[in-house]
Amino acid sequence: MKKIKKIKIKINGSFKFVKDNTNLSDFLKTLKIPLKKVAIELNQEILDKKKLNKQILRNNDKIEIVHFIGGG
Amino acid sequence: MKKDKFIIAGRNFKSRLIVGTGKYKSMSQCAKAVKLSGASIVTVAVRRVNITDKKKALLMDYIDPKKITYLPNTAGCFNSRDALRTLRLAREIGGWKLVKLEVLGDKKNLFPEMIETLKSTEVLSKEGFKVMVYCNDDPLMAKRLENAGACAIMPLAAPIGSGLGIQNHTNIKIIRRQTKLPLIIDAGLGQASDATIAMELGCDGVLVNTAIAKAKKPFDMALAFKNAVIAGRQSHLSGRIQKNLMGSASSPSRGII
Numbered sequence: 001m002k003k004i005k006k007i008k009i010k011i012n013g014s015f016k017f018v019k020d021n022t023n024l025s026d027f028l029k030t031l032k033i034p035l036k037k038v039a040i041e042l043n044q045e046i047l048d049k050k051k052l053n054k055q056i057l058r059n060n061d062k063i064e065i066v067h068f069i070g071g072g
Numbered sequence: 073m074k075k076d077k078f079i080i081a082g083r084n085f086k087s088r089l090i091v092g093t094g095k096y097k098s099m100s101q102c103a104k105a106v107k108l109s110g111a112s113i114v115t116v117a118v119r120r121v122n123i124t125d126k127k128k129a130l131l132m133d134y135i136d137p138k139k140i141t142y143l144p145n146t147a148g149c150f151n152s153r154d155a156l157r158t159l160r161l162a163r164e165i166g167g168w169k170l171v172k173l174e175v176l177g178d179k180k181n182l183f184p185e186m187i188e189t190l191k192s193t194e195v196l197s198k199e200g201f202k203v204m205v206y207c208n209d210d211p212l213m214a215k216r217l218e219n220a221g222a223c224a225i226m227p228l229a230a231p232i233g234s235g236l237g238i239q240n241h242t243n244i245k246i247i248r249r250q251t252k253l254p255l256i257i258d259a260g261l262g263q264a265s266d267a268t269i270a271m272e273l274g275c276d277g278v279l280v281n282t283a284i285a286k287a288k289k290p291f292d293m294a295l296a297f298k299n300a301v302i303a304g305r306q307s308h309l310s311g312r313i314q315k316n317l318m319g320s321a322s323s324p325s326r327g328i329i
Binding site: 012014036038 | 144161281
């Protein structure tokens with residue numbers, strides 16, 4: 001059986017292993033992130049939420065997903 | 073009578089009281105206090121989504137951003153780079169252009185780092201943001217912020233969360249006299265009368281968080297601040313009497329028996 005290659009990424013400060021060639025849109029679906037209420041940064045660059053399916057994850061990518069919380 | 077409007081960056085807001093949404097015991101407590109305060113604008117922070125706890129309640133589920141204007145804030149940023157990054161992300165969440173810039177310089181007193189604040193104001197204004205700027209109560213710096221494109225000047229009353237009330241009435245009055253921009257007291261208020269004083273000094277609004285959230289009865293305090301801001305504004309517009317050293321009887325002296 002062919003072994004599935006996995007890559008390591010960092011999301012909101014913690015490491016995760018994902019299948020090679022995963023696009024960001026599919027990955028975020030697995031995390032059940034409500035896309036309308038968040039902003040996404042990949043390697044310190046803000047992404048257009050409409051184009052996430054074109055963004056293929058690479059080894060050592062750093063993703064930040066933020067939203068609004070209570071604050072002063 | 074001409075209607076008394078509160079306009080920031082071309083938008084008219086019903087309430088002159090802006091409230092923060094931090095430090096509450098729960099989101100439902102926060103939402104109820106916001107409702108009672110009558111605020112049309114709430115400040116919010118930008119933070120990481122909790123990716124492990126997917127069921128965690130979201131602020132947007134409690135306070136509808138379609139009904140109340142979310143004002144993203146850069147609280148917790150200590151330099152221009154982080155503040156810019158935060159607000160660009162905030163804009164991406166839902167198209168927010170009206171933002172509050174707050175760059176802090178000291179972890180203990182939480183005073184604003186004005187050099188970084190000024191730099192960030194310039195950059196953000198050029199990028200099309202409408203920037204409401206938290207600043208110290210220095211009239212010269214307030215002028216610089218105005219020249220850099222700020223859409224509202226937000227001087228502190230006292231350190232954030234201190235509850236000390238307005239410490240420098242004179243500076244606030246001088247800033248009021250020199251600017252036509254919305255002037256909003258941000259940070260340091262402790263009780264409702266502090267808000268009234270701010271409004272009587274001629275400020276256009278106040279921003280309150282800790283004084284409501286940490287009061288023993290936050291709901292009652294939210295209502296108190298609402299009334300205090302209205303009272304202060306009415307008082308300011310009503311033209312107060314001159315101060316006199318000596319007394320002046322209220323009842324006529326004619327006809328005394």
